[in-house]
Amino acid sequence: MGISGPxxxxxxxxxxxxxxxxxxxLGKEYDNLPEALVKSGAxxxxxxxLWLNKFDGTGNILFGGVNKARYQGELQTVxxxxxxxxxxxxxxxxxxxxxxxxxxxxxxxxGLPLAVTLDNGSAFITLPKELVDPIYKEVGGGFSKADGQAxxxxxxxxxxxxxxxxxxxxxxxxxxxxxxFD
Numbered sequence: 001m002g003i004s005g006p007x008x009x010x011x012x013x014x015x016x017x018x019x020x021x022x023x024x025x026l027g028k029e030y031d032n033l034p035e036a037l038v039k040s041g042a043x044x045x046x047x048x049x050l051w052l053n054k055f056d057g058t059g060n061i062l063f064g065g066v067n068k069a070r071y072q073g074e075l076q077t078v079x080x081x082x083x084x085x086x087x088x089x090x091x092x093x094x095x096x097x098x099x100x101x102x103x104x105x106x107x108x109x110x111g112l113p114l115a116v117t118l119d120n121g122s123a124f125i126t127l128p129k130e131l132v133d134p135i136y137k138e139v140g141g142g143f144s145k146a147d148g149q150a151x152x153x154x155x156x157x158x159x160x161x162x163x164x165x166x167x168x169x170x171x172x173x174x175x176x177x178x179x180x181f182d
Contacts, residue, residue, distance in 0.1 A: 012033065014033055017035070018087075020032075034047070034063055043064025047063075049062045078169070092116060093113040093115060094116045094167060096165075097164070097166070099135065100162045101162070108131060110131050141153070157177045161175070162175055
């Protein structure tokens with residue numbers, strides 16, 4: 001028995017049916033898991049919520065609803081935006097990034113709004129150079145072309161900086177220490 005297409009462990013496609021390998025390469029679309037669960041009557045809504053633990057790879061996904069114990073503040077919704085004129089990914093608009101510390105708050109908006117996908121399959125944030133270079137300068141970091149990685153002074157993990165990402169009015173604020181890997 002053969003398998004057509006790539007076989008990747010640890011990936012669960014829950015995006016649009018048009019963005020699957022089968023749609024792109026075989027001309028076939030099928031219901032993704034949330035849609036199939038709705039059609040089977042197992043859940044009432046194709047909504048899902050994802051909670052990921054810090055860096056240990058654990059977490060939960062809940063199909064059909066939201067686990068209110070896993071977030072703080074008021075739940076907000078933001079519109080999904082098209083990328084290159086079509087809805088092929090669950091992209092949303094990044095509208096502002098700000099850095100706050102005891103000296104004040106600086107906002108960064110060059111090149112924004114920008115359609116971004118919040119990808120639970122990667123711990124990295126990929127943004128355009130013209131947007132991140134001023135942020136790197138503020139925190140003493142930079143980008144190494146040789147390594148293909150951003151860098152920041154190790155002592156910044158103890159700094160009081162907080163980074164706020166704004167998505168069409170909804171905001172997520174994280175301490176900069178959460179964004180630094182050893």
